[in-house]
Amino acid sequence: MRRRPSEFRRPVRRRLFSNLLWWPLCAVAVLLFIYILSKGSQIESRPALSRRSYRHERIMEGLNVTEEMLNPNSVARQLSDQVSLAKAFVVIAKESNNLQFAWELSAQIRNSQILLSNAAIRRAPLTVGESEASIRDMAILLYQAQQFHYDSATMIMRLKAKIQGLEEQMSSVNEKSSKYGQIAAEEVPKSLYCLGVRLTTEWFRDSSLQRKFKERKQMDMKLKDNNLYHFCVFSDNILATSVVVNSTALSSRSPEKVVFHLVTDEINYSAMKAWFSMNSFCGVTVEVQKFEDFTWLNASYVPVLKQLQDSETQNYYFSGSNVDARTPIKFRNPKYLSMLNHLRFYIPEVFPELKKVVFLDDDIVVQKDLSGLFSLDLNGNVNGAVETCMETFHRYHKYLNYSHPLIRAHFDPDACGWAFGMNVFDLVEWRKRNVTGIYHYWQEKNVDRTLWKLGTLPPGLLTFYGLTQPLDPSWHVLGLGYTNVDHQLIEKGAVLHFNGNSKPWLKIGIEKYKPLWEKYVDYSHPLLQSCNFH
Ligand SMILES: *[C@@H]1O[C@H](CO)[C@@H](O)[C@H](O)[C@H]1NC(C)=O
Ligand SMILES: *[C@@H]1O[C@H](CO)[C@@H](O)[C@H](O)[C@H]1NC(C)=O
Ligand SMILES: *[C@@H]1O[C@H](CO)[C@@H](O)[C@H](O)[C@H]1NC(C)=O
Ligand SMILES: *[C@@H]1O[C@H](CO)[C@@H](O)[C@H](O)[C@H]1NC(C)=O
Ligand SMILES: *[C@@H]1O[C@H](CO)[C@@H](O)[C@H](O)[C@H]1NC(C)=O
Ligand SMILES: *[C@@H]1O[C@H](CO)[C@@H](O)[C@H](O)[C@H]1NC(C)=O
Numbered sequence: 001m002r003r004r005p006s007e008f009r010r011p012v013r014r015r016l017f018s019n020l021l022w023w024p025l026c027a028v029a030v031l032l033f034i035y036i037l038s039k040g041s042q043i044e045s046r047p048a049l050s051r052r053s054y055r056h057e058r059i060m061e062g063l064n065v066t067e068e069m070l071n072p073n074s075v076a077r078q079l080s081d082q083v084s085l086a087k088a089f090v091v092i093a094k095e096s097n098n099l100q101f102a103w104e105l106s107a108q109i110r111n112s113q114i115l116l117s118n119a120a121i122r123r124a125p126l127t128v129g130e131s132e133a134s135i136r137d138m139a140i141l142l143y144q145a146q147q148f149h150y151d152s153a154t155m156i157m158r159l160k161a162k163i164q165g166l167e168e169q170m171s172s173v174n175e176k177s178s179k180y181g182q183i184a185a186e187e188v189p190k191s192l193y194c195l196g197v198r199l200t201t202e203w204f205r206d207s208s209l210q211r212k213f214k215e216r217k218q219m220d221m222k223l224k225d226n227n228l229y230h231f232c233v234f235s236d237n238i239l240a241t242s243v244v245v246n247s248t249a250l251s252s253r254s255p256e257k258v259v260f261h262l263v264t265d266e267i268n269y270s271a272m273k274a275w276f277s278m279n280s281f282c283g284v285t286v287e288v289q290k291f292e293d294f295t296w297l298n299a300s301y302v303p304v305l306k307q308l309q310d311s312e313t314q315n316y317y318f319s320g321s322n323v324d325a326r327t328p329i330k331f332r333n334p335k336y337l338s339m340l341n342h343l344r345f346y347i348p349e350v351f352p353e354l355k356k357v358v359f360l361d362d363d364i365v366v367q368k369d370l371s372g373l374f375s376l377d378l379n380g381n382v383n384g385a386v387e388t389c390m391e392t393f394h395r396y397h398k399y400l401n402y403s404h405p406l407i408r409a410h411f412d413p414d415a416c417g418w419a420f421g422m423n424v425f426d427l428v429e430w431r432k433r434n435v436t437g438i439y440h441y442w443q444e445k446n447v448d449r450t451l452w453k454l455g456t457l458p459p460g461l462l463t464f465y466g467l468t469q470p471l472d473p474s475w476h477v478l479g480l481g482y483t484n485v486d487h488q489l490i491e492k493g494a495v496l497h498f499n500g501n502s503k504p505w506l507k508i509g510i511e512k513y514k515p516l517w518e519k520y521v522d523y524s525h526p527l528l529q530s531c532n533f534h
Contacts, residue, residue: 079131082138083112089145098148105145108138146267192239192505194531199238199271202278202527213277222259222285224353229374232261232347234291234340235362236268238275239505239521239533246520247366249281254371258284261351265340266292279522289350291339296349303443304342341456344420345439345463348427355428360495361421363481363503365517368494373424373475381469382435384424386476389416399458404450411465418468420460422476422495429467439463480504480513490516 086109093102112134203209222228231248235241241262249255264272269290276286291297299305343350347357358373360366378384388394397413430436442462445451452458477493479485482500490496502510504517523533 079112079116079135082135082142083109085142086112086138086145089142093145093148096148101144101148105141108134108141112138189506191528191531191533192237195238195527195533196268196271198527198531199274203270203274206274209274209277213273219285223261223287225259226353226355228257228259228285229371230259230261230351230354230357231360231370232263232351232357233360233362234263234343236264236340237362237505238268238272240362240503241272242275242279243517243520244360244362244364244366245276245281245284245286248360248370249284250520251366251368252282252284252371253369255282255284257371260284260286261357262286262288263291263340263343263350264288266290279525291343294350297339297346302346303440307443307447344456345459346436347425348430348436351427355426357425357427359420359423359425361497361499363498364421365496365498365520366494367496367516370494376424376469376471378424378426378429378469380429382426382429382433382467383418383464384426384469384471385418385420385464386422386473386478387416387418387470388478390473396461399461400452401450406445407451411462415461415465416470417457417461418464418470419476419478419497419499420457421478421497421499424469424471433467435463435467480510480516482510485513 086105090102090105090109093099093105115130115134229252233241233244241264245260245262248258248260252258262272262276269288273288276288297305344359347359348354351357356374358370373384376384394417395413396411396415396417399417400407400411400413402408402413439459439462442451442459446459451462474489474492474494476495476497477485477489478497478499480490480496480500481498481502481504496513496516498504498509498513498517502508504510504514509517521533522528
């Protein structure tokens with residue numbers, strides 16, 4: 001279950017090229033984050049069912065700065081991640097003699113830094129408006145940077161050299177010397193980034209990988225065969241996705257009948273293909289797509305994209321900046337990045353040939369054979385999900401604005417919430433009942449954001465209201481990313497979900513739960529070794 005910043009993916013990811021600037025940034029970014037929390041979670045991250053109440057508790061307990069900064073989904077982190085990435089691009093732009101662009105990037109880095117340091121000096125958090133503008137402007141530049149460089153194999157070679165430099169830096173970091181020593185210890189996201197770059201390099205260097213992948217593509221028949229077990233994962237995290245696929249394969253009684261449909265973004269596409277061509281998983285079939293290839297995913301069909309085009313929204317995001325009119329709007333807006341997160345509402349469009357699909361989040365581990373999910377009777381419902389209202393708070397009134405007449409008229413405030421993360425979707429019923437239409441209806445009603453703020457769970461609760469079949473809770477055990485979970489539940493669970501901040505691939509992952517995830521990672525893999533995973 002995930003809820004991502006501004007309901008969309010973090011625009012930029014971590015490229016930590018300078019540790020020196022990181023610490024002050026962190027401190028300031030935390031202030032920003034605290035402020036945003038105090039604004040009533042206008043900017044949500046992952047749609048963890050449990051997140052809301054969890055957050056409130058946490059605010060009362062006092063914020064754990066280390067934890068917040070390590071949270072890959074926080075807005076604070078977005079801002080500082082952008083700066084780190086931008087710095088990497090400055091180096092590359094200079095190397096490529098694109099001095100004008102390097103200058104623009106540097107200017108924007110300065111803007112972000114000034115913003116951050118002003119907030120630190122006045123010891124008051126930034127306003128949402130302030131950070132929004134900066135994040136947006138930077139996202140536009142970063143998008144351009146990727147346009148210039150990312151697909152080029154030579155550029156990736158250069159990046160690789162940078163990575164070596166980065167690794168040297170990493171080993172020389174004196175963790176203890178820093179006030180936020182634990183943040184310094186956060187090597188995993190750097191390693192993830194390194195893995196992505198290495199894999200991309202491999203993909204372009206090694207044509208046999210590409211050939212292998214093409215050969216596997218010949219298994220087209222399997223991709224459409226409705227007698228097989230189809231799973232989908234929408235993610236940009238290669239290692240996490242690998243664990244999902246590996247654990248499903250190893251737990252499956254007939255892995256040759258398992259088909260994984262992965263969808264990622266442009267940036268991770270080559271790396272994802274490379275990883276799944278160089279490793280095999282007990283014979284499961286793996287397909288990799290990128291959402292940029294879906295032509296139906298456009299503003300005339302998808303209300304969230306359309307809403308971004310209204311003048312009001314455009315002004316909100318683009319006021320005062322001179323954007324390149326040739327860049328399609330869905331890529332100009334920082335929010336487009338969570339399109340991966342949003343794809344869960346378009347599963348029948350993504351897989352027009354399929355009748356039943358199990359949707360898995362990338363922060364899960366599979367421990368049991370899941371074929372039983374495909375023969376469950378959903379009683380004509382569209383979504384099979386585990387309910388969450390036995391935990392307090394997780395009822396509809398917790399997620400929706402019951403002051404709004406439309407919400408009051410249509411939804412029982414005490415209806416039980418359920419979880420995204422392991423869902424069985426009956427795509428035949430979905431199409432028959434026009435569930436995408438229902439989703440579009442509510443998304444359009446929410447143009448002013450009065451029904452719900454951000455995230456994918458609230459629109460999910462509206463869309464699948466009365467269309468959700470409760471599943472036995474042992475199918476999907478939640479909370480391993482933030483709380484203590486009964487060990488019997490864990491033992492019995494078919495799918496364990498690390499929803500919450502403490503993802504198992506982060507240093508702050510909950511130690512006692514990490515082994516459940518780590519056992520599906522091959523730490524002896526040469527690429528993982530060379531990227532410092534341990
Ligand atoms: C996927 O791409 C994002 C951003 O470009 C990056 O932060 C992330 O580390 C990549 N994932 C992997 C596993 O390489
Ligand atoms: C946008 O999506 C619709 C519906 O899926 C499709 O019919 C149309 O051709 C798409 N437009 C473009 C420009 O791709
Ligand atoms: C599905 O719903 C949408 C929006 O509510 C509507 O425009 C469309 O005609 C419906 N499609 C079908 C096949 O009923
Ligand atoms: C809830 O809905 C009411 C009625 O439309 C609206 O006035 C109010 O601003 C909404 N609350 C939030 C937090 O959006
Ligand atoms: C903050 O979180 C980290 C990582 O989870 C933990 O090790 C540390 O003890 C926490 N600090 C406080 C003050 O709670
Ligand atoms: C999958 O998990 C198994 C055992 O848990 C491990 O030995 C294997 O190396 C993993 N495969 C990959 C490709 O990570």
